[in-house]
Amino acid sequence: MVVVLAILMARLKIVSDRSFLGIGITLGVLIVMLILAFLKRLCANRTSNHALAADAVQSATCAYLAAIALLSLVLQTIHAAWWIDSVAAFCLIPILLIEARRAWRGEACGCC
Numbered sequence: 001m002v003v004v005l006a007i008l009m010a011r012l013k014i015v016s017d018r019s020f021l022g023i024g025i026t027l028g029v030l031i032v033m034l035i036l037a038f039l040k041r042l043c044a045n046r047t048s049n050h051a052l053a054a055d056a057v058q059s060a061t062c063a064y065l066a067a068i069a070l071l072s073l074v075l076q077t078i079h080a081a082w083w084i085d086s087v088a089a090f091c092l093i094p095i096l097l098i099e100a101r102r103a104w105r106g107e108a109c110g111c112c
Helices: 002-012 020-047 050-078 084-105
Strands: none
Touching: 002 084, 020 050, 050 084
């Protein structure tokens, strides 16, 4: 779905709306996810909790996705170019495919 939307938006040259509230919320998510990932990893290492270590990886992944979204929003605010959202969506695809493949195979995050 991400690929289809990215292609359609690029093909139709659609510029999405942006808001300072959206930027603020995305920045908040990025900060919270980074802190959560760090604290979960710290606690997981202290307690040897593999489930918490895997959850820390998921929080870090969420932070990565929020960082790409935030960059896209900021760039759209500075310069409303039709291709920014499509490029951001294509940047999300590798991490989404990696996580989907790991989940499909039932693989651990590599931290356990």
